[in-house]
Amino acid sequence: MEEPWIAPLEADDPEAAWDLFIERYRRLIFGAIRRYTAEHDEVMDVFARVCEALRENDFTRLRRCAAHVEPGRPISTWIVAVVRNLTIDWFRHRDGRPRLSAVADALPPTRKQIFLYVFVEQRSHVEAYELLRSRDGAELSFGEFLKELNETYRAAGAGRRGRLVEELGGDAPEIAVDPNVEPAELGEQQRALAAALESLSPEDRLAVQLYVVDGMPADQVARALGYPGTKTVYNRVYRALAAVRSRLEQAGIKAGDL
Amino acid sequence: MTCDAAASSAGPSVRTTGSMLQLIKRRVRMTHPDPESLVPHALRGDDPVVARHVQSCDTCRAEVERLPQSAGLLRQQRVSASRGETPQCLDEIAIADFVDGRLDADARAPVVAHLLTCARCRAAVVDAGRAVREVSLTGTGSAAWRRWSIPLGAAAAAVLLLALWPRGGADRGDLREPPITGTIAPVPVSPRNAVIHVDQVVWTSVPRAEQYRVRMFDGQGSVVWTVETPDTAAALPTTVRLTRGLHYFWRVEAETDYHRTAASDLVEFEVTGHEP
Numbered sequence: 001m002e003e004p005w006i007a008p009l010e011a012d013d014p015e016a017a018w019d020l021f022i023e024r025y026r027r028l029i030f031g032a033i034r035r036y037t038a039e040h041d042e043v044m045d046v047f048a049r050v051c052e053a054l055r056e057n058d059f060t061r062l063r064r065c066a067a068h069v070e071p072g073r074p075i076s077t078w079i080v081a082v083v084r085n086l087t088i089d090w091f092r093h094r095d096g097r098p099r100l101s102a103v104a105d106a107l108p109p110t111r112k113q114i115f116l117y118v119f120v121e122q123r124s125h126v127e128a129y130e131l132l133r134s135r136d137g138a139e140l141s142f143g144e145f146l147k148e149l150n151e152t153y154r155a156a157g158a159g160r161r162g163r164l165v166e167e168l169g170g171d172a173p174e175i176a177v178d179p180n181v182e183p184a185e186l187g188e189q190q191r192a193l194a195a196a197l198e199s200l201s202p203e204d205r206l207a208v209q210l211y212v213v214d215g216m217p218a219d220q221v222a223r224a225l226g227y228p229g230t231k232t233v234y235n236r237v238y239r240a241l242a243a244v245r246s247r248l249e250q251a252g253i254k255a256g257d258l
Numbered sequence: 259m260t261c262d263a264a265a266s267s268a269g270p271s272v273r274t275t276g277s278m279l280q281l282i283k284r285r286v287r288m289t290h291p292d293p294e295s296l297v298p299h300a301l302r303g304d305d306p307v308v309a310r311h312v313q314s315c316d317t318c319r320a321e322v323e324r325l326p327q328s329a330g331l332l333r334q335q336r337v338s339a340s341r342g343e344t345p346q347c348l349d350e351i352a353i354a355d356f357v358d359g360r361l362d363a364d365a366r367a368p369v370v371a372h373l374l375t376c377a378r379c380r381a382a383v384v385d386a387g388r389a390v391r392e393v394s395l396t397g398t399g400s401a402a403w404r405r406w407s408i409p410l411g412a413a414a415a416a417v418l419l420l421a422l423w424p425r426g427g428a429d430r431g432d433l434r435e436p437p438i439t440g441t442i443a444p445v446p447v448s449p450r451n452a453v454i455h456v457d458q459v460v461w462t463s464v465p466r467a468e469q470y471r472v473r474m475f476d477g478q479g480s481v482v483w484t485v486e487t488p489d490t491a492a493a494l495p496t497t498v499r500l501t502r503g504l505h506y507f508w509r510v511e512a513e514t515d516y517h518r519t520a521a522s523d524l525v526e527f528e529v530t531g532h533e534p
Contacts, residue, residue: 030497031393031484038487040495068351078354080389081382085350122378125337146337162469163486167385170341170377174333183337190335202370209373212301212329213336214380220387223359226366234294237301241328248331 003075006066014059021062022051025079032083036091036164042099049090050083088167092120103156103165110138111152118149119156119169125149126183142182146173171215196247197240207233208240290318300325339377346372348379357386393481443520444470444490444512454531456500460491464512464520474498474508482506500529 005024009017022029033046054061065078091100097120104115113136117128129145132138140148153172156165197205203225210216210224211233218230227233291308299305299312300322312319348356348369355361356369373380444467447460459472472492474483483498500506505528511521 026497027480027482028393030495031481032389034485035389035392038485038492040493043495044497064351073358073360075354076393077357077386077390078350080393081350081353081357081386084382084385084389122341124340124377127340158468167381170339170381171333171336173337174330186334186337189331190338193332193335202374203366206370206374208332210380210384213333214384216384216387218298220357224356224383224387225370226359226361226363230298231294234297237297238294238325241297241325241332244328244331245324 002071003066003069005062006069009059009062009066014062017062018055018059021054028076028079029083032080033087036084036087036167037161039161042161046087046090050086053086054082084167087164091161091164092122092168099161100168103161107152107155110140110148111155113138114145114149114152115156118152119165122168125173126186129183149173192247192251193244196243199243200236200240204236204240207236211237212241290315293321296322297325301329336377341378341381343378344376347376348372348382353379353382353386357383357390393484444510444522446508446510446522446525449508449527450525452528452530454529456494456527456529458491458493459508459510461510461522463490464514466514467512469513471511471513472508473511474506477505477507502529502531504528 003024005017005020007017008014008020029050030043030047033043033050037043037046061082065075068078069075091097100120104112104120107115110132113132114128117123117131118125123131125146128149129142132140132145138145150172153165153169156169197208200208207221207225207227210221211218216224218233221233222228222230291311295305295308296312296318299308303309308318308322312322352369356366356373361369373383442464444464445462447462449456449459459474461470461472464470467488469486469488470490471486472484473481476482482500483494485492494500505526507524507526509522509524511519513519
């Protein structure tokens with residue numbers, strides 16, 4: 001697929017390049033933004049920000065993309081990645097921040113703080129728990145915190161910016177987390193799990209992480225890691241999960257105990 | 259891997275006939291799927307062949323029950339994952355290259371090493387992969403996207419070829435909620451067939467639907483507009499310009515509790531009036 005905007009960009013006519021670029025990709029950019037918010041005004045504001053960012057510093061971002069383009073290779077993945085970063089950035093740091101604050105203001109005090117730590121400041125759940133206790137004086141167990149956290153996810157994700165909130169806060173905690181477990185115990189589990197997976201190569205460990213934990217489809221994992229097909233992904237996942245189970249059974253821990 | 263059913267033994271008072279011997283000798287072999295084939299069914303529930311096997315195989319059913327338990331232990335570790343940005347975080351070109359599978363082993367190694375430790379970049383990778391599947395790739399109807407099967411799926415393409423338009427008096431236009439018998443699909447109400455102007459799309463509601471997703475396509479299969487809303491109507495943005503005389507298509511998908519979805523038929527319309 002030819003990219004007609006590259007030639008004028010390289011010929012030092014960036015405005016002509018810009019016109020061709022935006023004509024070609026306007027709908028993609030809008031579609032990518034609308035994945036995060038259904039509010040028409042926000043979509044338009046973020047679109048303006050995306051255009052501004054792509055034009056900034058003499059079209060630096062576009063020039064870097066142009067230098068990287070190969071004939072026949074679509075740049076759509078790059079565009080959606082740019083839009084994602086700019087959309088999240090707009091809501092977290094710029095004009096969209098009041099909108100996020102409005103979401104937080106509708107929550108009870110503890111959940112409001114959780115929202116600010118996890119979704120706005122993008123801290124881990126464990127960090128948010130520690131801050132709630134140390135900074136905010138909240139007296140709640142980790143299990144109670146996880147309940148509040150799940151309710152915060154539910155409330156924050158229910159609105160017209162549900163996908164955006166998901167991207168800001170990441171996935172809600174696993175339902176099966178033992179409500180009586182403390183963060184220190186989770187650290188021990190993490191070390192045990194890491195030991196169970198150390199026999200896998202880094203790429204295989206990432207395949208397991210992306211498929212099992214992050215929910216990436218197997219065919220996309222396979223393509224990203226250069227595997228021959230999805231069966232390789234399933235094979236790595238199966239080996240990893242078997243190793244996890246075996247390691248923990250050796251330690252006298254069954255999955256149902258955690 | 260196979261397992262043989264054990265032959266039964268006849269009592270001393272029973273004379274074993276030739277045909278009975280044949281039956282005893284005939285071995286019933288049960289073929290199990292490869293262990294890794296259990297993974298997509300166990301973790302995502304999306305393999306009907308394995309599902310049927312598991313119903314009658316205790317061995318595989320036990321394995322299918324164990325796999326999610328181990329997976330849950332891995333997912334528990336998400337509570338420790340921070341999504342803050344670091345100087346080592348990947349730029350958009352690196353993310354796109356990784357998602358598109360364009361990195362050779364040498365180039366991929368440092369990206370893999372970073373992704374193993376960075377929840378922020380992993381989220382960017384996963385979302386980029388999801389986004390390119392959900393959103394139109396050019397919007398200009400280039401040759402690569404004139405193939406129906408890519409944006410619409412084979413089933414939707416078949417519906418289109420059967421020529422839904424026009425439906426005339428058989429159109430279902432009522433807006434009453436149907437009885438709750440299962441996951442029912444929404445029905446596009448407007449626009450349908452020939453319309454002078456389009457400023458919104460409207461559809462019937464689905465009981466317990468939490469979110470609806472609308473997608474509108476041009477005649478070449480490119481997505482011209484997509485929106486998600488909890489309502490049963492959505493205003494067409496002024497930035498989406500529909501050309502008079504061209505045919506467009508749209509469908510709406512309802513997401514109910516437990517993330518079940520039900521999609522409407524693909525509906526065709528043509529704008530006959532002037533553009534706004």
